[in-house]
Amino acid sequence: MTSKQPDLVLLARVLTESGIDYALIGGLALQVHQAEPRTTLDIDVAVSSREAIPREALAAAGFAATGSFPYTENWQGPGGTPVQFSDDAAFADAIRRAASIDVANARLRVITVADLVRAKLRSATEPARRASKRLRDLADIQELLEEHPEIAQDLSADERAALHALLPGKSSMPPSAPARRPPASSSP
The missing domain is CATH 3.30.460.40 (Beta Polymerase; domain 2)
Incomplete structure (x- = not known):
């Protein structure tokens, strides 16, 4: 920089x-x-x-x-x-x-990491964009997800599904964000 x-x-x-x-x-x-x-x-x-x-x-x-x-x-x-x-x-x-x-x-x-992933997802799925740039966008998404796995919870179900389809296999993107459990209650 x-x-x-x-x-x-x-x-x-x-x-x-x-x-x-x-x-x-x-x-x-x-x-x-x-x-x-x-x-x-x-x-x-x-x-x-x-x-x-x-x-x-x-x-x-x-x-x-x-x-x-x-x-x-x-x-x-x-x-x-x-x-x-x-x-x-x-x-x-x-x-x-x-x-x-x-x-x-x-x-x-x-831009936040989650918004950067969203922007890269839009770019990676833009048919008019050069294939080499779309592939770079996918690589950027994968690297961001590997470094910041917590952002999966900030993405919508549609965004997670699109990423799972684009980054199959050993992708860092789960098909859906883990369900959040309510805190355990101390009452019987």
Whole structure:
């Protein structure tokens, strides 16, 4: 994360000072939630809407707009790091649930592990996505489940079933979350 860290810290400060709700997603979120290092070239950011992107504040901080597409708006940080803002409605709840972490005296909002698994599941089942990327998404899901088995209880039955179908065999994903038992009563 060091090569993009100055741009990341500056981006987080601009977004925070602008009062923007956001969550870091993609490879950077994987770097936060996985023990194994993950290489990523860009910074992926989920925002509630494109109108929320603080364009003037970003430009004043040295970021430059580089392109606009149906669900993303692309920028480049002053250090050359690509930044991709996504306003995909599928991230709305994930933005609200984002966890805060501190990096280099800056507070970053990062998608939770369960929401990252959900995002990877959506990507892995997107037919238009390249097969190599879908396979990487499945590998990312498997690694996240191995490192964070407790998140199974945060996923819906449909999500668990889809993951079980995609990751059969010795997958870390149980077909259904274990039933929670009520605490034992001390009365006879």
